Amino acid sequence: MSLSVRDLTVHYGSFAAVRDVRLDIADGEVLALLGPSGSGKSTLLRAIAGLEPATRGTVNWDGEDLAAVPVHRRGFGLVFQDGQLFGHRDVAANIAFGLRMHRVPRAEHAARVRRLLDLVGLAGYERRRVTELSGGQAQRVALARALAPEPRLLLLDEPLSGLDAGLREQLAIDLAALLRRSKITALLVTHDQEEAFTVADGVAVLDGGEIRQEGAVRRVWQGPADDGVARFLGVTTFVDGVASGGSVRTALGEVALPEVGDGPVRLGLRPHALRLAGSGGAGSGVTGFGVAGEVTAAVHRREHLRLVVALGLPEMSTVDAVAPVTADLRPGDTVRLTLDPDGIAVVG
Amino acid sequence: MTPRAVLTARGTGLALLGVLPLAFLVVFFAWPVVAIVGRGFTAGGVGAVLGDAATWRLAGFTVASAAASTVLAVLAGLPVAYLLARVRLPGVGLVRTLVLVPFVLPTVVVGLAFRTIWPDGGVLSLVLANAFFNVAVVARTVGGLWSQVDTRAAEAARALGASPWRAFRSVTLPALAPAISSAAAVVFLFCATSFGVVLILGGARYRTLETEIYLRTVDLLDLSGAAALSLVQFAAVVAALVVGAIARRRRDGAARVRSGVDGARRPRGGEWWVVAAAVAVVGLLLTPIVSLLVASVSTPDGWSLAGFRALAGTGVRGTLQVTGWEAASNSLRAATDATLLAMTIGVLASVVLVALRRAPGRLARGMGETMDAALMLPLGVSAVTVGFGYLVTLDALPGDLRTSPLLVPLAQALVIIPLVVRMVLPVLRAVDVRLRQAAATLGASPGRVWREIDLPLTLRSLVAAAGFGYVVALGEFGATSFLARPDAPTLPVAIAGLLSRPGELNNQMAYAACALLMVVTVLAVVLIDRFGAVRGRSAVGEF
Numbered sequence: 001m002s003l004s005v006r007d008l009t010v011h012y013g014s015f016a017a018v019r020d021v022r023l024d025i026a027d028g029e030v031l032a033l034l035g036p037s038g039s040g041k042s043t044l045l046r047a048i049a050g051l052e053p054a055t056r057g058t059v060n061w062d063g064e065d066l067a068a069v070p071v072h073r074r075g076f077g078l079v080f081q082d083g084q085l086f087g088h089r090d091v092a093a094n095i096a097f098g099l100r101m102h103r104v105p106r107a108e109h110a111a112r113v114r115r116l117l118d119l120v121g122l123a124g125y126e127r128r129r130v131t132e133l134s135g136g137q138a139q140r141v142a143l144a145r146a147l148a149p150e151p152r153l154l155l156l157d158e159p160l161s162g163l164d165a166g167l168r169e170q171l172a173i174d175l176a177a178l179l180r181r182s183k184i185t186a187l188l189v190t191h192d193q194e195e196a197f198t199v200a201d202g203v204a205v206l207d208g209g210e211i212r213q214e215g216a217v218r219r220v221w222q223g224p225a226d227d228g229v230a231r232f233l234g235v236t237t238f239v240d241g242v243a244s245g246g247s248v249r250t251a252l253g254e255v256a257l258p259e260v261g262d263g264p265v266r267l268g269l270r271p272h273a274l275r276l277a278g279s280g281g282a283g284s285g286v287t288g289f290g291v292a293g294e295v296t297a298a299v300h301r302r303e304h305l306r307l308v309v310a311l312g313l314p315e316m317s318t319v320d321a322v323a324p325v326t327a328d329l330r331p332g333d334t335v336r337l338t339l340d341p342d343g344i345a346v347v348g
Numbered sequence: 349m350t351p352r353a354v355l356t357a358r359g360t361g362l363a364l365l366g367v368l369p370l371a372f373l374v375v376f377f378a379w380p381v382v383a384i385v386g387r388g389f390t391a392g393g394v395g396a397v398l399g400d401a402a403t404w405r406l407a408g409f410t411v412a413s414a415a416a417s418t419v420l421a422v423l424a425g426l427p428v429a430y431l432l433a434r435v436r437l438p439g440v441g442l443v444r445t446l447v448l449v450p451f452v453l454p455t456v457v458v459g460l461a462f463r464t465i466w467p468d469g470g471v472l473s474l475v476l477a478n479a480f481f482n483v484a485v486v487a488r489t490v491g492g493l494w495s496q497v498d499t500r501a502a503e504a505a506r507a508l509g510a511s512p513w514r515a516f517r518s519v520t521l522p523a524l525a526p527a528i529s530s531a532a533a534v535v536f537l538f539c540a541t542s543f544g545v546v547l548i549l550g551g552a553r554y555r556t557l558e559t560e561i562y563l564r565t566v567d568l569l570d571l572s573g574a575a576a577l578s579l580v581q582f583a584a585v586v587a588a589l590v591v592g593a594i595a596r597r598r599r600d601g602a603a604r605v606r607s608g609v610d611g612a613r614r615p616r617g618g619e620w621w622v623v624a625a626a627v628a629v630v631g632l633l634l635t636p637i638v639s640l641l642v643a644s645v646s647t648p649d650g651w652s653l654a655g656f657r658a659l660a661g662t663g664v665r666g667t668l669q670v671t672g673w674e675a676a677s678n679s680l681r682a683a684t685d686a687t688l689l690a691m692t693i694g695v696l697a698s699v700v701l702v703a704l705r706r707a708p709g710r711l712a713r714g715m716g717e718t719m720d721a722a723l724m725l726p727l728g729v730s731a732v733t734v735g736f737g738y739l740v741t742l743d744a745l746p747g748d749l750r751t752s753p754l755l756v757p758l759a760q761a762l763v764i765i766p767l768v769v770r771m772v773l774p775v776l777r778a779v780d781v782r783l784r785q786a787a788a789t790l791g792a793s794p795g796r797v798w799r800e801i802d803l804p805l806t807l808r809s810l811v812a813a814a815g816f817g818y819v820v821a822l823g824e825f826g827a828t829s830f831l832a833r834p835d836a837p838t839l840p841v842a843i844a845g846l847l848s849r850p851g852e853l854n855n856q857m858a859y860a861a862c863a864l865l866m867v868v869t870v871l872a873v874v875l876i877d878r879f880g881a882v883r884g885r886s887a888v889g890e891f
Contacts, residue, residue, distance in 0.1 A: 078785070
């Protein structure tokens, strides 16, 4: 019960949108396909669904080549970014559509529709018209509809991108729980790292039509393969250092990273890797006295104050950093920053 | 099977579906036309006609007057389309129905009505009369798409600072372009091959290719001259179709159908001017109709229903071989058969065309465009040529088609099929591909997708096309007059017969028959519109 993609290449005219992709999804695994827009991730998903003909390469399910299997016989469910609910049917009829196509006895429809609506948290919505649903509700119905025929693989094409932030976060958590509970094998396409990390077990980073890195979520997050992947995963500053005895010494100070082997190392810093000295953070990992600089910009965020700080160092003129929401800092103020291992990725 | 093999298998299925429309076109259109033109060639003298400057003046006049009528019909049709699609006012439903009436009036009758307004005929009355017929084509075709075009794009333009007129011109108009160019192509063909109107209004001075072909075939028995002119007409029509196809290709996909939204509302501000223009157009359209209705109940001795009573008889000294009522029932039966036939062929053809266009590869697209244009050809070839061709070729087919009651419906279907395709195709094409893909991933086979997604979404335009086709068949005169046996005329043929024989009662009876035709038409359109709306509400939901 697993998907394996080998050397898959998809062309639009002479342009290779997806190039030599190799991908595996094990039974019950949720893999996120993460990449910036235009990276080919949706094309890859559509090729797996059978909606886009491959130039070469194979898509296998349990060793069976799917090249000759048309979309409707692949048994792969698909949720589009904008739902694509059938406007001429109500919620129940949308969900029952796949049941009818798979010749599930009509008597079972109502019960299964009810169970699916319970699952996505929309109990009692059977007779609603889909045009009356909010964006979040529509996506829940789309999910229920895709799950109804019990697909062997669920393909999610940016299912939450059209929703507003708060709702997106909640739905991502719900989706993660639902997929785990029902042990569904799924491929999630997204450009949102948080969504990928919330929902998926593993992640494949796609850029320019090629897979740059694939692995467990935490490993990719903490150890991006190169600067490009690191940048896409939120790293804004790179700094080279030397590790010895579980600690890395850099131009910005010293930081405890017990898992790094001795020798030269390249660190990628996310904004919260540099914190206002004395402001706590993860605390225990902060060592040394940090580095001094001058605030050039300060923006309030929900959980912290986001700073741009000019350091006057030859290799990096400004860095991103964070301070507690309560810190009253303005451009021109002098601050001292210390490294927090929580926001640091080891690149390469 | 490789992916290529899957594509090939899909292609084979498409080809099988495409065979029926193509076979119909070949047997009932291409073959008769080629046969009759071929006879002209074997008779010799085609070259001389083609070299004659008069032939080209004739062609020039045909194209120019048809183009003028087309422009006029589009200009008059757009405000009405707006009214039908975007305005919520009492009486709009009535307009939707009324606007169709001119389109189905027998051409002979309209010719007469316009001659009473401009007794000396002339180019202007000719152009006006042809436009008069076709405003409905523009209003209904464009209105149909307009009511489904997403209003939010225009609203976005307004928010960006565009005036209502600017937003219309730069957002809505391009979205409507496929429907407008479709409608314009159909109208142009109707005008370029218009027969009855030109015959009556043009007189001896203004002749088009169509009337000249008729004259040479029927009066002068000059088959080679007629064949040469048919070729010229054909070439002009093909040229127009190519231009239309190029325009369509460039603008294709501009319109996105958005379901679940009713864009109709009370007009505001300057929009009232458009409504006023639409009302003025409808008023002008109704003038000849009203005068016709008045004529049907007035005699020199005052109001009378004598004409209607006379429908139970056969006219002065048996002008007709059947009663007026029998002619009416002939009309209904022929139109029903023609509509069933045309819907089958036309919808199949539309499905194949859309599938070809969505298929990857240049070959499929090219085939689709060729077939698209080929389906329009029947509109561009003289009904006289087709009618004569039937008489020459249909003997060779099994069954006695020439005397079969199916002969007239076959010819009428040929006239309706292009209309059906033009009305169904844009809506079918505008169905979101991803909606179909969603259905496929849920396990729907390609055929099932058509039934579950495309059919419900296009049901309304299917019903509209059927209704439109039905009333066109009811009013069809050119080919029918040539093919209907004297003992089984349709109503328009009977009307022409009555008018050709002098006699007050015959005139009365003809006017009454016209009135009857109009009433039947209006009833049919009302019923079909209602049916479409009711079915639409339950099955299509938001439509």
